[in-house]
Amino acid sequence: MSKKIIIKTPEQIEGIKASSILAAKTLETVAPFVKTGVTTKYLNDICNQFMRDNKAIPATLGYRGYPAETCISVNDVICHGIPGPYVLRDGDILNIDVTTILNGYYGDTSKMYTVGQVSEYAQKLIDVTKESLAIGIGQCKAGNRIGFIGNAIDKYISAFGYAVVYEFCGHGVGIKFHEEPEVGHCRTEDLGPEMVPGMTFTIEPMINAGKARAKVDKKDKWTARTIDGKLSAQFEHTICITTSSPLVLTDINNEFPIPASIFNHNI
Numbered sequence: 001m002s003k004k005i006i007i008k009t010p011e012q013i014e015g016i017k018a019s020s021i022l023a024a025k026t027l028e029t030v031a032p033f034v035k036t037g038v039t040t041k042y043l044n045d046i047c048n049q050f051m052r053d054n055k056a057i058p059a060t061l062g063y064r065g066y067p068a069e070t071c072i073s074v075n076d077v078i079c080h081g082i083p084g085p086y087v088l089r090d091g092d093i094l095n096i097d098v099t100t101i102l103n104g105y106y107g108d109t110s111k112m113y114t115v116g117q118v119s120e121y122a123q124k125l126i127d128v129t130k131e132s133l134a135i136g137i138g139q140c141k142a143g144n145r146i147g148f149i150g151n152a153i154d155k156y157i158s159a160f161g162y163a164v165v166y167e168f169c170g171h172g173v174g175i176k177f178h179e180e181p182e183v184g185h186c187r188t189e190d191l192g193p194e195m196v197p198g199m200t201f202t203i204e205p206m207i208n209a210g211k212a213r214a215k216v217d218k219k220d221k222w223t224a225r226t227i228d229g230k231l232s233a234q235f236e237h238t239i240c241i242t243t244s245s246p247l248v249l250t251d252i253n254n255e256f257p258i259p260a261s262i263f264n265h266n267i
């Protein structure tokens with residue numbers, strides 16, 4: 001099997017963009033329903049309905065046997081939480097991760113939500129994780145290496161005493177769910193491939209308040225939790241490399257402004 005990065009045509013990028021926008025709108029749609037007393041299954045079903053109403057297929061359902069239309073990861077769950085009967089409580093933090101297939105194109109995004117009043121400790125972890133994604137995006141220009149992303153993220157979050165999860169990565173996305181390249185979020189000396197215009201990939205840092213390690217649930221084979229029971233947070237966007245500043249295809253509210261330094265780049 002060749003490990004090939006798919007460079008997308010302008011037409012493909014338009015398709016990936018439409019799917020990305022729909023994935024982001026799904027996260028927006030579910031937001032007002034995230035509150036004390038609802039189950040994660042209920043939130044999953046709202047996302048599923050919205051995707052289906054908009055002629056999209058949820059990419060996670062049946063993917064390597066995954067049993068749901070979204071991933072919902074609460075508190076110490078790092079990622080791949082399976083929506084179910086868990087009832088949200090005041091102070092919970094959660095990530096909802098949505099991947100849409102629209103007209104054959106994939107868009108992948110996730111964000112954090114809070115339930116009622118959360119601790120300052122939890123809010124800080126969320127804020128730093130979100131900023132770490134912005135910092136990763138700030139490395140996204142043609143000519144930079146993929147490894148710059150993880151190096152920037154790790155450096156930033158380490159200063160807060162947090163740890164980057166290394167067992168799960170970002171990934172090329174668009175024509176398939178998980179394409180080359182692998183986009184690590186950790187410090188690395190192996191800088192990997194060079195970014196070129198037309199590359200589309202996710203950045204999705206998972207940041208732990210305590211130790212970096214993840215353990216996967218023995219029974220369901222999916223739910224990945226922190227080994228020390230401490231909190232974990234994650235944000236994810238789908239990015240497209242261009243000849244100038246990157247397009248953050250899933251950032252429909254322009255929450256992740258591109259640093260001015262990137263605009264000055266000449267290829």
Ligand code: MF3
Pocket residue numbers: 059060061063064066071080097098099108202204236
């Ligand atoms: N959406 C996740 C990602 O960001 C992948 C979930 S795979 C699943 O890559 F099988 F758990 F759904």
Ligand code: CO
Pocket residue numbers: 108170171202204236
């Ligand atoms: Co992803």
Ligand code: CO
Pocket residue numbers: 097098099108109110204236
């Ligand atoms: Co995702």
